[in-house]
Amino acid sequence: MLLPIITYPDPSLKKIAIPITEFDDSIRDLAESMLETMYVSNGVGLAAPQVGRSTRLIVIDPDHYNSEKNPRVFINPEIELIGENIVSENEGCLSVPLNYRADIPRNNKIKVKYQNILGEIKEEIFEGFPAIIIQHEVDHLDGKLFIDKISRLKRSLYESKVKKWIKNGGLE
Numbered sequence: 001m002l003l004p005i006i007t008y009p010d011p012s013l014k015k016i017a018i019p020i021t022e023f024d025d026s027i028r029d030l031a032e033s034m035l036e037t038m039y040v041s042n043g044v045g046l047a048a049p050q051v052g053r054s055t056r057l058i059v060i061d062p063d064h065y066n067s068e069k070n071p072r073v074f075i076n077p078e079i080e081l082i083g084e085n086i087v088s089e090n091e092g093c094l095s096v097p098l099n100y101r102a103d104i105p106r107n108n109k110i111k112v113k114y115q116n117i118l119g120e121i122k123e124e125i126f127e128g129f130p131a132i133i134i135q136h137e138v139d140h141l142d143g144k145l146f147i148d149k150i151s152r153l154k155r156s157l158y159e160s161k162v163k164k165w166i167k168n169g170g171l172e
């Protein structure tokens, strides 16, 4: 099922999401619908708060644009930064309107502790692009957007563009 994606400045994107404790059919349905929504929206990741569910579930596919897809689901993910600081170039987000993009500081290697769809605890190391996507999506679970990490000047320029866009009825 396709889910509507919530966009900035909706205040619900600032909420801290709640851990998942029951690994039932509703969680499987949510993960499936989120993957479907992500693929249709041309994204490489999606977090549950972006579809109005304040729970700690993210889906990603770093290979979205490759011939072999690689859908992944992470529940209650916890990140440990174990690499070096890098700049993630041209980062964007399905919840950030006007296709806005910016360079964002990230880490190039992370260890992720998470639960799979069955509730089993897993640990995995990610490097490069997948690591960047996971950091971006876990930020959503903590109520953070990538535009919270840009300079004040860039942020205020962006905010005035969004205000104008909303005033014009949200048409690009």
Ligand SMILES: [Zn+2]
Residues within 6 Å of the ligand: 092, 093, 094, 095, 136, 137, 140
């Ligand atoms: Zn995002």
